Structure formats: structure tokens, C-alpha cells
Amino acid sequence: xxxxxxxxxxxxxxxxxxxxxxxxxxxxxxxxxxxxxxxxxxxxxxxxxxxxxxxxxxxxxxxxxxxxxxxxxxxxxxxxxxxxxxxxxxxxxxxxxxxxxxxxxxxxxxxxxxxxxxxxxxxxxxxxxxxxxxxxxxxxxxxxxxxxxxxxxxxxxxxxxxxxxxxxxxxxxxxxxxxxxxxxxxxxxxxxxxxxxxxxxxxxxxxxxxxxxxxxxxxxxxxxxxxxxxxxxxxxxxxxxxxxxxxxxxxxxxxxxxxxxxxxxxxxxxxxxxxxxxxxxxxxxxxxxxxxxxxxxxxxxxxxxxxxxxxxxxxxxxxxxxxxxxxxxxxxxxxxxxxx
Amino acid sequence: xxxxxxxxxxxxxxxxxxxxxxxxxxxxxxxxxxxxxxxxxxxxxxxxxxxxxxxxxxxxxxxxxxxxxxxxxxxxxxxxxxxxxxxxxxxxxxxxxxxxxxxxxxxxxxxxxxxxxxxxxxxxxxxxxxxxxxxxxxxxxxxxxxxxxxxxxxxxxxxxxxxxxxxxxxxxxxxxxxxxxxxxxxxxxxxxxxxxxxxxxxxxxxxxxxxxxxxxxxxxxxxxxxxxxxxxxxxxxxxxxxxxxxxxxxxxxxxxxxxxxxxxxxxxxxxxxxxxxxxxxxxxxxxxxxxxxxxxxxxxxxxxxxxxxxxxxxxxxxxxxxxxxxxxxxxxxxxxxxxx
Numbered sequence: 001x002x003x004x005x006x007x008x009x010x011x012x013x014x015x016x017x018x019x020x021x022x023x024x025x026x027x028x029x030x031x032x033x034x035x036x037x038x039x040x041x042x043x044x045x046x047x048x049x050x051x052x053x054x055x056x057x058x059x060x061x062x063x064x065x066x067x068x069x070x071x072x073x074x075x076x077x078x079x080x081x082x083x084x085x086x087x088x089x090x091x092x093x094x095x096x097x098x099x100x101x102x103x104x105x106x107x108x109x110x111x112x113x114x115x116x117x118x119x120x121x122x123x124x125x126x127x128x129x130x131x132x133x134x135x136x137x138x139x140x141x142x143x144x145x146x147x148x149x150x151x152x153x154x155x156x157x158x159x160x161x162x163x164x165x166x167x168x169x170x171x172x173x174x175x176x177x178x179x180x181x182x183x184x185x186x187x188x189x190x191x192x193x194x195x196x197x198x199x200x201x202x203x204x205x206x207x208x209x210x211x212x213x214x215x216x217x218x219x220x221x222x223x224x225x226x227x228x229x230x231x232x233x234x235x236x237x238x239x240x241x242x243x244x245x246x247x248x249x250x251x252x253x254x255x256x257x258x259x260x261x262x263x264x265x266x267x268x269x270x271x272x273x274x275x276x277x278x279x280x281x282x283x284x285x286x287x288x289x290x291x292x293x294x295x296x297x298x299x300x301x302x303x304x305x306x307x308x309x310x311x312x313x314x315x316x317x318x319x320x321x322x323x324x325x326x327x328x329x330x331x332x333x334x335x336x337x338x339x340x
Numbered sequence: 341x342x343x344x345x346x347x348x349x350x351x352x353x354x355x356x357x358x359x360x361x362x363x364x365x366x367x368x369x370x371x372x373x374x375x376x377x378x379x380x381x382x383x384x385x386x387x388x389x390x391x392x393x394x395x396x397x398x399x400x401x402x403x404x405x406x407x408x409x410x411x412x413x414x415x416x417x418x419x420x421x422x423x424x425x426x427x428x429x430x431x432x433x434x435x436x437x438x439x440x441x442x443x444x445x446x447x448x449x450x451x452x453x454x455x456x457x458x459x460x461x462x463x464x465x466x467x468x469x470x471x472x473x474x475x476x477x478x479x480x481x482x483x484x485x486x487x488x489x490x491x492x493x494x495x496x497x498x499x500x501x502x503x504x505x506x507x508x509x510x511x512x513x514x515x516x517x518x519x520x521x522x523x524x525x526x527x528x529x530x531x532x533x534x535x536x537x538x539x540x541x542x543x544x545x546x547x548x549x550x551x552x553x554x555x556x557x558x559x560x561x562x563x564x565x566x567x568x569x570x571x572x573x574x575x576x577x578x579x580x581x582x583x584x585x586x587x588x589x590x591x592x593x594x595x596x597x598x599x600x601x602x603x604x605x606x607x608x609x610x611x612x613x614x615x616x617x618x619x620x621x622x623x624x625x626x627x628x629x630x631x632x633x634x635x636x637x638x639x640x641x642x643x644x645x646x647x648x649x650x651x652x653x654x655x656x657x658x659x660x661x662x663x664x665x666x667x668x669x670x671x672x673x674x675x676x677x678x679x680x
Binding site: 211227235237241259274 | 486528568570
């Protein structure tokens, strides 16, 4: 397998990307191709004292910045590392693409350059949702599109379920639809319609899920439109930050509480670690003709390494082809049922 | 002023409602009228050893349960305590109505029996949003309707701002629109349109607010549709519960952490208290021709007392009339601007 890394994507590129590639090369038996400015990447490889032959460089002299408009950048910056990398996947010169660059550009670029999987109306960015004390869930849509039709929500459930099963190795993932209440008739016209469609599939559809239950691992695949997904992810981040800040403040109240804080050092470190989902790898773009993974712009070498290792099944397990076949089946099931 | 309490609404009715009324009667110089089953309420008053003349009873022999369908219950149960109480506000026999009963029925009943304020398309339930370490915000819509038009979001901002200013006493409340990003062009067609409308008002509109900033008191009035509002409130509840459970688990790890927990007892109690917003009173229904406040179904006597005390300005400060006038002004402003 050939894993293609966007050498210029993210705040710490190319240094952390290259370091992560070197760590990954020691851990997996696959070729790693770094796309980007050749001299800069070569220099980082020398800094890592890398002398192996698993890592190669494909030159790309331009890059897409965080300020670039996604559509324009993908169309005009033909020599940007992200565009070159995506084209390698398209042309069969690579099997998995990983980037920490401009999220909008990566989603748009995946759609424009790789194309949608046949039967999929809207490719989407999924995201890992941290559930303290439980395995994480996969949230789809993580904010790639703001409005979704019922059919899009069906696609999200289906693609999310296949990803969690094939890539995370969970059997019959529980698919839940974010809604106002658990009863079947709850919600907007879109969620009501999506509920009926999801019910017709072979998915392990657990029905509507209230937001209260999401952090308690109510389901493995959290299905919602991009607006709601964005609210769920960002509110979780903001609230966790605020609660931990408050706890920290209370520990600094006086000598006694400071002493207690010292006694709890191990547990406090654990708590911080519980919020760190780097070990689960990056966030997949689902519904395009090729495996693409988005990593955080601030990813460290260790996050890059994990994204490589955890992302391999996205390519090896034929997720793209499985989604294509599943969409064919679903189209038949739902059509038959609508005719009845 | 005459404050009308739904004596039969909530899990602890009538006992905690009556106890709360007795506590409130000692604290405020207003008449308190409890609507409900006369004998049961009289018995609770005797249990409280109440002998004053501030509290009176208006009999109502039926009640709306949590299982009742809101519209049907309001239309058919003419002698339910909630219906009798709302009709007292309508007929000028009371100035403020407070209920811990079926939320849907209270919203529907307020609309049907009191009617919408002239110019308001959609009355709405607001909710107090707890911000640890800051004063709470008011979230509108808290889930009364699942879909909203741009004009509804404008109304929510306007009504929320008037309520926070008049009832909570905050000058020029910061009104924020929940959106995908802070930039003006972000979001769905509805939020983009709502942004433009809110900008044209005299409100202290702080623009789009990302969900990450909500727990950090990004604004005093959080404007969003009912679906998103429901997700924000319930996710906050579920996540806070899960984080505190995890912290508690870590404190129980071993002898040393248990000792630290004992040393932190005061601070842990404080933390629990920080999540308790009973002292801020109940959640107002905004946009109907009369002040109505919803309290939690599990409200204790102390919550009932606080809802009475904190709810008085909703009636005394002419919030309803202020909303009516503000809607007239806004209709003019936005019309003028659209003609330009």
C-alpha cells in the first residue's frame, strides 16, 4: 500500500508531518509518500536522521493556506500539495491520502477531484466524538454542509456504520439519529423522514437519540446535519474546557486544596488524557471515490503516526466499494417499499 | 400583584408548590393564588401551619398529566388547574402564572388561551443556560418549536433581550446568533437572513456565536431554533453529568484519592451548586399576552419560591407591552430598509 501525506498541510507542516511519517514508517510495512516542497521535506528527513527507503517525496511547489477559498484554491492551485496528493489517489498512484490542511478545501477537493461514490448525493466529513469512560463514537456530518435532506442523513448513517465496522472493527455499530426526543414521530420533517428511511435498512438503527445521551455512548454512529454536528462538537469542546477550568480553579483555592491537587496528580493527568482522541486517528471524508483522512491542523508527529496506522483499513478493507454496493442495496430496498 | 400558581403541576405537587408558596408569601408583599384541588391544598397549608391571608385557593378539580397530548388537553380539560390558571391571567384575575406541569401543554395553552402578542409570529419557551464561572445566559428557543424562520429568530433575539434587561436587570444584553462560524456569511439560508435582520435592530447584537463560546458566556441571549436549542441544553446536561461522574470515579481510585476528596469537600459541594440554577427562577414563555413561567417538574419548595420572587418583574416591568411596542418599531425599521 502507498500512503500519501500532505507534507504542507497544518500549522506544524512540514516538520511534524515528516517526523510522523518517520515514526509511521518504523511501525507499518507500507510505502509512505510525502507531497510538498522537496528541499524542506528533505531537510526535515535529515533532521530525523532518516535513511530508509520506505519514505519518498513527490514534489509540489504550491500550498493551500487556511485563508484560501476552498473551491478557488482547488481549481487554481494545480501544484498545491493537497491537489497533487488527491490527484495521486485519483490516478491510482496512492491508496490513502492524509492531510492536516484547510478542511473546506480538503472536502471540496475530494468531491471535485475524486468524485462522489455512485449513489451518494453528498460526501461528508465525519468526526470522532469523545465519550468519557466509553469508546468514542463517529459523528456524521461534522460540519461539511449546513443543511441536509432526509436522504443525506440516511447516507451518513450508512457510510458511518460501514466505516466504524470496517475501520474501527466494531460489529453491527449502533446508528442513532439526533432528535428532540426518542419517540418515532419527533422532530422536523427532515428527521421524521430520515427515521423512516433508516428503519428500512439493514443497519443496527437504534432510533432517535437525545443530545443528553450522546456523551454516554448512546450509539456508535451519531447521525445529524452539519449545523447540529458543528454545535455538538464545538459545545462539547467549550463545555469540557470550562468545567475543567472550574475544577482547576477550585483546586487552587488554598493550601489544603493545593495539597489535594498534588495527591490527585495521576488522576488529573488521566482526565486530561481521556479527552485526547489522537490515538483514534483522523477524521474520514466519506462518500468520495478514494480514502481521504483529515487530521487536525495542529497535529503533532504522534497524531500523524496514529492517523497513518489507524487509517490503513480505510483503504485495505475496501470501504469505498462497500459503500457503493450498500447504496445500491438501499436504493432497491427503499424503492420496493415505496411501491408497496 | 396577584401571582397564580399551578397547584397540581409537577412531580411534587401539590406539597412542594404549597410549601414554596408559603415561603414566598413570607418574602414578598403580593397575593398568591394556588389553583388546584381545594382539599389537598388546604391540607398542605395546614401541614405548613400557614395561618396568613396572602395565600388563597381557586378550586380546579382536573389536571393535565405528563402523558396528555397538549392541544387536546388544553381544549378538553376545562377544569384542569393549568387551564383555570391561564384563564385567570387572560381575564385579568391574576398577573403572573407559574406552572411545573406538562411543558408542551403550557406552551400551547399560553398560545391558545392568552394569544400571541400583536406582531409576534411564534411565542417561544426560553431557558436559563448555566455558564460556570459567569452569570447565566437566556437561550431562546429552548425547544418549543423545531423549525424556525429568519423572522422567528429575530423575534427570539428581541424578546430575549427585553426579558434579560427588564427581569434580570442587565443593561444592553448581548444578543448572539448560534452559527457555524463568526463570519457574517456563515450558516444556513435561515441564519444568514436572521443575521441581516438582527443587524438592523437597535439590539446589542454581537453577531454569530460558535457553540464553543456558549459556555464561556459569549452572549446574554443565545438565539437559535428549537432543534438546536434542545441539543444545546440536553448536551450540556449530559456532558456535565458525564464529566462529573468521571471526576467522582477518579476520586474513588484509592485511599490517597479518597483522602484528597475529603480535603476538597467544600469545593466539590460548590461545584455541584454551580450547576444549580434554581436561584435564577423559572423559564419564561415569551410572546404571549401575559407573563407565564415554567418551572421544572421536579421543583422543590425553594425553586417555587425563587420562581415567584424572580418572576415578579416579568409582570411588574410590563415586559409584554414592551415586546408589543418593540415589534412595531422593528417592523418599521426593517420595512424601511427593505424599501431602500
